[in-house]
Amino acid sequence: MSFISSLPLWAWLLLLLIPPAIIALYFLKLKRAPIVVPSTFLWRRTIEDLHVNSLWQRLQKNILLYLQLIVVAFLFLSLLRPGCRSESQLGQRSILLIDHSASMSATDEKPNRLAVAKDKALQLVDSMASSDVAMVISFSDRADIKQGFTSDRRQLRAAIEGIQTTNRTTDIREALRAAAGLANPGRTSEIDNVNDIQVAEAMPADLYIFSDGGFSELQDFDLGNLAPKFISIGKPEPSNIGIVALTATRNAEREDEIEVYGRLVNHANIDTSITTELYLDENLIDATKSTLKPGEEEGVNFQLRDIESGKLTLRITDNDDLLADNEAFTTITPPSKIELLVVTKGNKALEIALETPQATKLARVKLAAIDYIESEDFKKANLENPFDLIIFDGVSPQSMPFSNTLFIGSVPPAEGWGFGESQSPVMIVDTNKNHPLMQYLEMNSVRIVEGYPLKMPAGGTRLLEADIGTILAAAPRGPYLDVVSSFPLVREEDGSMVTNTDWPIRRSFPIFLLNTIETLGNTDADASARSVLPGQAIALKVGQRLSEVQVVDPTGSSTQVSRGSMSQIIFTQTDNKGVHEVLTPDSGEILERFSVNLFSPRESQIVPAEKIGFGGETVTASPAKTPSRREFWRWLTALAIGLLTVEWIIYLRRIFL
Amino acid sequence: MPQDQSSVLLSPEVMARLERLELVTRKVFRGRMKGERRSHRKGESVEFADYRSYVPGDDLRFIDWNLYARLDRLYLKLFQEEEDLHLYCLIDASPSMSFGNPTKLQCAKQLAAALGFVGLCRSDRVVLDTLGGLKSSSPLRGRAHLWRMLELLDQIEPNDTCSMLDGVKRFSLRNSGKGIIVLITDLMDKSGYETALRMLIGRQMDLFVVHLLSPEEIDPQLLGDLRLIDSEDRDETEITINRAVLKKYRNTLDQFVSQAKQFCARRSITYLLTPSDRAVDVIVTQYLRERGLVQ
Numbered sequence: 019m020s021f022i023s024s025l026p027l028w029a030w031l032l033l034l035l036i037p038p039a040i041i042a043l044y045f046l047k048l049k050r051a052p053i054v055v056p057s058t059f060l061w062r063r064t065i066e067d068l069h070v071n072s073l074w075q076r077l078q079k080n081i082l083l084y085l086q087l088i089v090v091a092f093l094f095l096s097l098l099r100p101g102c103r104s105e106s107q108l109g110q111r112s113i114l115l116i117d118h119s120a121s122m123s124a125t126d127e128k129p130n131r132l133a134v135a136k137d138k139a140l141q142l143v144d145s146m147a148s149s150d151v152a153m154v155i156s157f158s159d160r161a162d163i164k165q166g167f168t169s170d171r172r173q174l175r176a177a178i179e180g181i182q183t184t185n186r187t188t189d190i191r192e193a194l195r196a197a198a199g200l201a202n203p204g205r206t207s208e209i210d211n212v213n214d215i216q217v218a219e220a221m222p223a224d225l226y227i228f229s230d231g232g233f234s235e236l237q238d239f240d241l242g243n244l245a246p247k248f249i250s251i252g253k254p255e256p257s258n259i260g261i262v263a264l265t266a267t268r269n270a271e272r273e274d275e276i277e278v279y280g281r282l283v284n285h286a287n288i289d290t291s292i293t294t295e296l297y298l299d300e301n302l303i304d305a306t307k308s309t310l311k312p313g314e315e316e317g318v319n320f321q322l323r324d325i326e327s328g329k330l331t332l333r334i335t336d337n338d339d340l341l342a343d344n345e346a347f348t349t350i351t352p353p354s355k356i357e358l359l360v361v362t363k364g365n366k367a368l369e370i371a372l373e374t375p376q377a378t379k380l381a382r383v384k385l386a387a388i389d390y391i392e393s394e395d396f397k398k399a400n401l402e403n404p405f406d407l408i409i410f411d412g413v414s415p416q417s418m419p420f421s422n423t424l425f426i427g428s429v430p431p432a433e434g435w436g437f438g439e440s441q442s443p444v445m446i447v448d449t450n451k452n453h454p455l456m457q458y459l460e461m462n463s464v465r466i467v468e469g470y471p472l473k474m475p476a477g478g479t480r481l482l483e484a485d486i487g488t489i490l491a492a493a494p495r496g497p498y499l500d501v502v503s504s505f506p507l508v509r510e511e512d513g514s515m516v517t518n519t520d521w522p523i524r525r526s527f528p529i530f531l532l533n534t535i536e537t538l539g540n541t542d543a544d545a546s547a548r549s550v551l552p553g554q555a556i557a558l559k560v561g562q563r564l565s566e567v568q569v570v571d572p573t574g575s576s577t578q579v580s581r582g583s584m585s586q587i588i589f590t591q592t593d594n595k596g597v598h599e600v601l602t603p604d605s606g607e608i609l610e611r612f613s614v615n616l617f618s619p620r621e622s623q624i625v626p627a628e629k630i631g632f633g634g635e636t637v638t639a640s641p642a643k644t645p646s647r648r649e650f651w652r653w654l655t656a657l658a659i660g661l662l663t664v665e666w667i668i669y670l671r672r673i674f675l
Numbered sequence: 676m677p678q679d680q681s682s683v684l685l686s687p688e689v690m691a692r693l694e695r696l697e698l699v700t701r702k703v704f705r706g707r708m709k710g711e712r713r714s715h716r717k718g719e720s721v722e723f724a725d726y727r728s729y730v731p732g733d734d735l736r737f738i739d740w741n742l743y744a745r746l747d748r749l750y751l752k753l754f755q756e757e758e759d760l761h762l763y764c765l766i767d768a769s770p771s772m773s774f775g776n777p778t779k780l781q782c783a784k785q786l787a788a789a790l791g792f793v794g795l796c797r798s799d800r801v802v803l804d805t806l807g808g809l810k811s812s813s814p815l816r817g818r819a820h821l822w823r824m825l826e827l828l829d830q831i832e833p834n835d836t837c838s839m840l841d842g843v844k845r846f847s848l849r850n851s852g853k854g855i856i857v858l859i860t861d862l863m864d865k866s867g868y869e870t871a872l873r874m875l876i877g878r879q880m881d882l883f884v885v886h887l888l889s890p891e892e893i894d895p896q897l898l899g900d901l902r903l904i905d906s907e908d909r910d911e912t913e914i915t916i917n918r919a920v921l922k923k924y925r926n927t928l929d930q931f932v933s934q935a936k937q938f939c940a941r942r943s944i945t946y947l948l949t950p951s952d953r954a955v956d957v958i959v960t961q962y963l964r965e966r967g968l969v970q
Contacts, residue, residue, distance in 0.1 A: 050902040050913055056771035056779075056892055057863035058905040058912045060931060064924045065914055080915070 022099040033097070036090055044083050085665035092658035096651040111167065111221060112152040113197045113244070114139050114174075117229035117251070118181050119158040119188040120552065120621045124230070126256040126339040132183050135228035135251045142226065143174045149652055154178055157193035158186035159553050185342050185552035185595050187618045188233040194632075197225055198244055231627025231639075232620055239633045250639030252626030257286035259310060260343030260622030264332050264549070264615065266322075266350050276350055278320040280332045284310035285623050290336075296320050297331040326352050329597045329611075343622045347572075347597050347613040349547040356381045356539035357404055361391055362411035367507055367522030368426075371531050381407075381535050388413040406539040412506050422498050422538035427506025427518075432495055434475020437504055441486045444469035444505060448483040454537045455492065455501065456481050459526040466519040469505035497557065497586040499538055547611040550592055556612055558587040558600050568603045572596025572614075578603065684788040684825050689956045693789055696960070696969040697797045698762055700855050700881045725753040761802065761814070761854025762794040763880075765846055766831060768805040770906045771863050773833040775889025775951040782887055783859040784828045785955040790857055791815070791824045793959075793969055802850055803827050806842030806860065807834040839864040843871040847878060857968070859885045861892075862935055865908070869938060876942050883968055884939055885958070886932070886948045893950060895924065 025033070055061065116139055122132040139154070146152060146169070154165040154177040165177035222243040230252045263281035284290050289312070295305040304320045318332075327350050334344040358381040362368060372383050384405075390396055391408075392415070405421045414428045423430065429437055444466040450456050461482060471487035474480075478493030481501070492501045509518040521527050550556045558567065558579075567587065570576045571594045579587050592598070592614045600610040616622075629638045685693075729738060729749035739752045764787035772780035787803060794801040800814040801824060812827045839860065856875055862868045862884075875882050898921075903912045914920065932948055939946035945966045949958055963969055 050900045052902045052904055052911075053897065054904045054906050055895075056774040056861065056889065056906055057865070058903050058910055059863050059865050060892070060924060060927050061903055061912055061914060063931075064920060064927045065912070 019100055019102050022101070024097050024099055033094065037087055040086050040090065041083065044080075044086070082665055082669055085661055085668070089658045089661045089665065092654045092661065096654040096658065099649060099651050100654070101649040101651075110150055111223040112142070112146075112150065113223050113225050114142065114152060114154045114178070115190070115193050115197065115225065115227045115229070116154065116156050116178065116181055117158070117188060117190075117227075117232075118156050118184055119232065120183075120185045120342045120616050120618070121188065121230050121232045121340065121624045122251070123183040123342055124252065124256060124258070124340040124624045126253040126624070127251065130183065131230060131251045132181065135249070136178050136181060138249055138251075139178050139226070139228055140175060143171055143178065146171060146174075147648070154181075155193050155196055156181045157188075157190055158184050159189045159551070160186075161193035161196050163196060185593060185614075185616055187551050187553070187616075187621055188229070190227070190229070190233045191236060191239065194225075194236065194239060194241070194244075197223070198240075198242060227630070227637075229627075229630075230624060231630050232623065233630075234620070235631035237631075237633060241632050241635065246630075246632060246635075246637045248627075248630050248637040248639050250626045250628060252624065254626065255287055256339040256624045256626075257288070257290070258338045258340045258343070258622060258624050259284050259286065259290055259292055259334060259336070260340065260616075260619075261332055261334065261346040262315075262343070262617050262619050262622060264330070264346035264348050264617075266330060266348050274324050276322045276325060278322060278330060278332075278348075280318045280320075280346060281315060282308070282310060282318060282334070283315045283619060283622055284312060285625065286338070287312045293335045294318050295333045295335055297333065298322070298325065298328045300329075300331070322350075325350055340622065340624050342595070343616045343618075345595065346615045346617070347595065348549060348615075349597050349611040349613060351547055351611065355379075356406040356535060358383045358535065358539065359391075359405040359408045360385050360411065361388055361408060361413055361415070363387070363413065365411050365507055367527075368409070368411055368531075371522065371528040374528050374532070376532055377528070377535060380532070381539060388415075391415045391419070407535065409534075412508070418495065418498075418500070420498070423500045424534055424538065425500070425502040427503060427509075430500055430502060432475070432500060434473070434478070434493065435500075435502060436473035438471035438473065438487070440468055440470055442468040444489060445485040446482060446489075447485055450479065450481045450483075453479060453481055453492065455530065455533045457533060458529050459533075460524075461521075461526055464519060464521045464524060464526065466505045466521070468509060468518055472502060472504040474502070497559070501534065501538065547597070547613055549613045549615050549617065551618060552593055552595060552614050552616060553590075554592060554614075555588050555590045556592060558589050558610060558612075564602060564609075566603055567609060568601045568606075570599045570601060572598065576601075684785050684828055685792060689789065690792060692956055692960060693793050694796055696793045696964075698760055698790070698794050698799055698855060699967055699970045700760060723752060723754055726750045727753055760794070760797075760799040761852045762790060762799050763802045763804065763846075763850060763854060763856040764790055765842075765856055765858045765860075766803070766805045767839070767842070767858070767860035768807040768831050768834055769837065769861075769863075770833045771861055772887070774891060774906070777951060779861055779887045779889050779951040780831070780833055782951040782953075782955065783885075784831060786859055786885060786958060787857070788825060788828050789955050789959045790963075790968075791828075792821060795821055795824065800852075800854070804846050804850065805831055805834075806839060806846070807837045838866050839868050839871040840866065840874070843874050847874060853878065853880055855881045855883065855968070857883045857885060859887060861887050861889075862931075863907075868935070872938070872942070872944060876944065882943075883945045883963070883966070884935075884947070885963075886935060886946065887951050888948065889951045893928065895921070897921075 023030070116135055118132055122130070122135065124131050127134040143152065148169060151167045151169045152174055153163065153167045154174060156162045156164050164180060165173055168174065222245065225241070225244040225246045227246060227248045228251055229248070231248070231250060260283055261280055262283050264278070266276050266278045269275040269277060278296060280294065282292070282294065289309055291307065291309040293305060293307050296303055303322070306318050308316055308318060310316050330348045330350060332346045338344065358372070360368065360372065360383060362385065369385065371377070372381070405419070407422050407424065408419055409424045409426065410428055411426045412428055414425070414431055416431060418430060418432050429435055446461050446464055446466070449459060449461045451459070466484070469484065469486060469489050472489055472491055474488065474491040475493045478491050480488045480491050482488070482490030489504045490502070492499055506518050507522055508515045548556065564581065566578055566580045568576050568578055569589055569591070571591070573594055577591055579589055581587050595614050595616060597611055597613045599608055600612070601608055627639070629636050726739065727750065729751050733751050737751045739750050742750050766783045766787055768780060772778065772783060775782070791801040791803065795815060795818050798817055800816050802814050803812040803824065812824070815824050858875070860868070872882070872884070897916045900915050903914055936946050936948070945968065947962050947966055949962060959969060
């Protein structure tokens with residue numbers, strides 16, 4: 019037991035005058051009610067012995083004075099802040115961040131890491147003082163505030179016990195933002211942000227992070243008033259081999275042959291031999307055995323023939339500490355061509371470039387004049403989104419179609435696009451080769467006679483820079499992508515068409531068109547369906563034809579999803595691993611398949627972190643229990659208030675002992 | 676118009692009940708006048724009592740000549756004497772008697788009226804007096820004086836403080852006769868009641884003490900920090916009344932009553948403690964009858 023004086027000496031001296039003052043006031047304050055009685059004869063005889071030592075008698079007989087003095091004594095004691103050393107107490111305000119990502123389902127801790135994390139969190143809650151408040155946030159790739167600040171341990175326990183394992187990846191940022199929002203109100207928590215100032219009273223809190231630390235360091239995060247404590251969950255040497263990739267690709271040479279490629283990573287610190295099995299629609303079709311060194315990645319290849327479609331499952335048969343990454347799923351989709359519409363006044367160079375064997379393999383090309391897209395037939399067809407890509411060569415439609423577009427030498431009728439003053443000649447100075455449209459292109463030798471500086475909407479990407487400015491750019495338009503070239507291939511001069519650039523005769527032109535077909539037409543050589551991480555949203559393209567679709571998850575439960583005004587649906591219920599099927603609600607026709615896989619090397623790497631970093635600050639893993647001081651002044655004050663209430667009741671009811 | 680029983684000194688119903696009673700004394704007193712009461716003494720009346728031998732000087736009228744003829748000896752016939760009785764109602768009219776509902780004084784006046792009525796009905800001489808000493812009636816005799824008696828009682832008011840001893844002294848000086856004294860008081864005299872009672876006993880009178888206490892004296896409903904003011908001498912007593920003090924007060928009262936009872940018993944004084952809210956006819960017909968004042 020120790021004391022901390024919360025007042026200076028002079029204040030104590032002043033306070034010490036209170037007890038004598040109470041005793042003095044007690045005698046002075048007595049206002050005796052005058053009452054006329056027949057005779058004081060008997061009363062005098064009654065109190066004769068009370069008059070002996072009357073001062074002491076008064077003190078002895080009056081409980082009210084005693085109670086007042088005891089109340090003052092308790093208050094004095096409260097001001098001395100008595101307390102004792104405690105080891106398992108939460109701070110006054112605490113935020114419990116509990117990781118429930120896929121890696122927390124690892125079984126190196128029994129029964130699993132999440133259960134251990136929950137146990138430790140519950141122990142902390144049990145050691146809370148009654149005045150302490152805490153909140154519970156669970157996080158994986160997103161944060162979920164399970165319980166706001168409360169001192170109710172029952173609610174906190176229920177919130178912690180309700181946290182379940184997920185297959186999701188880890189991103190602590192959102193959880194920290196939620197916690198920081200409470201501790202640093204009005205702040206963005208961005209480091210070096212001069213506008214990031216405290217606008218309301220800060221509420222410092224202890225931040226307990228129960229995690230295996232499977233997330234990257236947050237360089238740009240400022241914890242402000244949060245005092246982080248990292249409780250590392252997991253054994254130091256877990257064993258895990260995970261599948262981090264699975265693709266199925268059609269052989270470019272032989273279309274009936276599909277190559278299935280899987281990538282395995284060994285996160286154990288010993289050589290591990292494993293058997294990997296490949297299943298097609300749950301039928302074992304191939305298997306391979308491999309030995310992986312610690313930290314080594316290895317690919318496994320399977321070649322399949324004469325398979326049009328089906329669900330592929332790659333499975334590691336040997337059990338390790340994390341089962342979530344021992345299975346991967348994909349589907350084989352039949353080859354398909356995109357529908358390409360070319361609206362042109364007539365451009366031989368463009369037509370030739372679209373007749374290359376590779377282009378004809380990928381796209382069905384339809385040539386049309388400008389009249390076609392203004393016709394009622396096209397407008398009606400446009401609603402059903404029949405074309406994956408429309409190329410406007412030197413012409414502009416009245417309104418933008420519901421598909422991806424490439425404008426060559428014409429301005430799209432969409433907001434943000436525009437041409438500047440015509441300039442000649444145009445010298446290309448830079449090519450954005452990072453963009454998939456511009457891959458494998460050599461544009462420096464391309465000569466352009468006349469062009470326009472291009473204005474593009476916000477969010478656009480410059481693809482080709484010339485001395486006059488941007489001349490080729492791409493910009494998203496809702497679910498679609500528009501690519502605009504501000505220089506025409508041919509131009510009109512003196513009533514006849516003349517060549518404006520030598521690009522069509524260069525090798526880069528057909529490659530650019532092929533890139534355009536592959537990128538804007540969403541076609542590739544992959545025979546496999548799209549794969550997303552658990553919990554990650556996926557855009558389902560359903561066109562204008564259907565207003566809703568049905569998504570069947572691997573467990574067989576289906577979800578009806580409505581389209582809204584866009585031609586695509588953002589589907590977020592991707593928590594279950596496996597192949598999901600997108601069906602038409604009426605006929606049950608499969609529109610698309612996509613798979614949900616835990617392809618996350620970081621989640622597969624389940625070695626628990628010993629420290630985590632926040633904006634340059636490193637927090638080392640520590641035991642959940644922290645030394646602290648257990649204060650008793652609240653109890654004493656409450657006792658004093660209770661006694662004061664009793665004194666008041668006695669005074670009112672004249673309960674004299 | 677019907678009047679409140681407590682404010683009427685004697686109601687017709689009470690008078691009807693009292694009419695049949697008569698005052699009784701345990702002592703032999705010489706009446707001043709012939710009354711309706713048979714005396715223990717021998718005297719002149721129509722009722723034969725006894726014979727005795729003649730001694731010279733006896734009234735020859737009372738010699739039984741028939742007996743002399745038979746026995747040749749002189750005998751005198753003795754007859755029961757009939758005489759009147761003095762009833763002194765001494766009322767304590769100090770300010771302390773003005774407490775209670777009805778007040779102790781009212782109760783005392785009712786009691787005096789009741790006893791006086793009994794006395795008047797039997798042609799006894801009734802004298803009313805107060806310890807305060809301001810009023811003292813001339814002896815009243817016969818029913819015709821009932822209204823006079825009630826009028827006198829009505830005029831009695833709580834007066835200035837007068838100790839019991841002074842009141843008794845004054846009473847003794849004014850009334851020299853013997854008879855029954857009924858002292859109606861609360862005995863709340865700080866100088867003590869003993870000397871006063873001794874003085875009354877010294878006059879060889881048949882003394883009855885009716886000790887009246889109001890309910891608020893028997894069971895006071897007081898609590899807290901109080902300043903008690905004596906109604907007689909305005910003496911102030913500061914007191915914090917709690918349950919313990921109340922208990923102690925009751926003990927003191929019991930002790931006080933017990934001492935008074937003992938004092939009276941030792942000196943052949945008939946003592947009756949009664950609360951002031953008790954009906955006066957009950958006091959007379961039940962309690963005083965039991966104690967032999969009336970029959």
